[in-house]
Amino acid sequence: MTVVVVTGTSTDVGKTVATAALAATAVDAGLTVAVCKPVQTGMGADEPGDLAEVGRLAGVTSLVECARYPEPLAPETAATRAGMPMVALDDITAAVADAAARHDLVLVEGAGGVLVRLATDLTMLDVATALDAPVVVVADGGLGTLNHTELTVDALRGRGLTTAGIVIGSWPAEPDLATRCNRDDLPRLTGVTVAGAVPAGAGAMTRPEFCSQAPSWFDTEWVTGLVSG
Ligand SMILES: Nc1ncnc2c1ncn2[C@@H]1O[C@H](COP(=O)(O)OP(=O)(O)OP(=O)(O)O)[C@@H](O)[C@H]1O
Ligand SMILES: C[C@H](N)[C@H](N)CCCCCC(=O)O
Ligand SMILES: [Mg+2]
Numbered sequence: 160m161t162v163v164v165v166t167g168t169s170t171d172v173g174k175t176v177a178t179a180a181l182a183a184t185a186v187d188a189g190l191t192v193a194v195c196k197p198v199q200t201g202m203g204a205d206e207p208g209d210l211a212e213v214g215r216l217a218g219v220t221s222l223v224e225c226a227r228y229p230e231p232l233a234p235e236t237a238a239t240r241a242g243m244p245m246v247a248l249d250d251i252t253a254a255v256a257d258a259a260a261r262h263d264l265v266l267v268e269g270a271g272g273v274l275v276r277l278a279t280d281l282t283m284l285d286v287a288t289a290l291d292a293p294v295v296v297v298a299d300g301g302l303g304t305l306n307h308t309e310l311t312v313d314a315l316r317g318r319g320l321t322t323a324g325i326v327i328g329s330w331p332a333e334p335d336l337a338t339r340c341n342r343d344d345l346p347r348l349t350g351v352t353v354a355g356a357v358p359a360g361a362g363a364m365t366r367p368e369f370c371s372q373a374p375s376w377f378d379t380e381w382v383t384g385l386v387s388g
Pocket of ligand 1: 167170360361
């Protein structure tokens with residue numbers, strides 16, 4: 160089994176859509192896939208969160224969430240304001256281990272960017288370290304992403320974590336100058352390959368469209384290497 164952490168340079172960069180695309184690609188390769196969202200915020204108890212989006216787009220049914228809080232804030236802040244218990248690292252590692260015992264691949268999507276506090280003194284850096292998992296960084300494609308992405312990769316590298324690849328969360332149909340330059344500058348400046356790009360609009364696709372197209376959004380050899388662990 161293989162566990163891969165999916166983080167991003169920020170919130171709303173497309174981690175969930177990219178996670179769904181990776182899941183669909185792995186399923187297309189004949190693998191069984193589970194997706195874990197350790198902490199969901201901004202959703203009420205019965206509202207569809209990121210995992211529902213992954214299920215809708217990729218058809219994945221093995222979905223596990225460890226905690227959720229109602230306000231759209233960093234999990235630590237949301238938990239404090241809600242007076243609810245914060246998620247514990249052991250909860251996350253236990254949930255992932257259980258999923259990994261029954262699936263070829265487990266994708267673990269963070270909340271926001273890599274330094275967002277999932278709980279007091281707990282970030283996705285700690286989660287990826289505890290899971291000994293490679294990390295995929297989902298990045299914006301436009302102006303500003305060079306700084307955000309390099310900061311994220313440096314934070315991962317500083318903890319001895321492997322950044323397996325960068326995925327552009329939403330690639331525009333008509334990329335502007337900065338976006339076109341970033342495609343080449345991102346790997347040059349971070350030392351990490353840009354392994355794929357999810358086309359803008361993918362989140363609005365039907366499941367058949369999404370699942371049939373997703374494998375083409377990634378470098379095939381990179382995916383094979385990623386999921387083989
Ligand atoms: N490639 C895409 N095509 C269409 N919509 C997209 C794409 N990527 C992201 N979006 C939209 O942008 C919004 C944010 O995307 P997404 O939920 O994937 O961000 P995120 O990084 O997972 O955020 P969070 O930190 O809350 O988990 C969503 O409404 C999503 O549908
Ligand atoms: C609510 C949102 N969708 C995410 N789940 C949480 C994002 C927290 C971002 C915190 C920050 O970096 O300022
Ligand atoms: Mg998300």
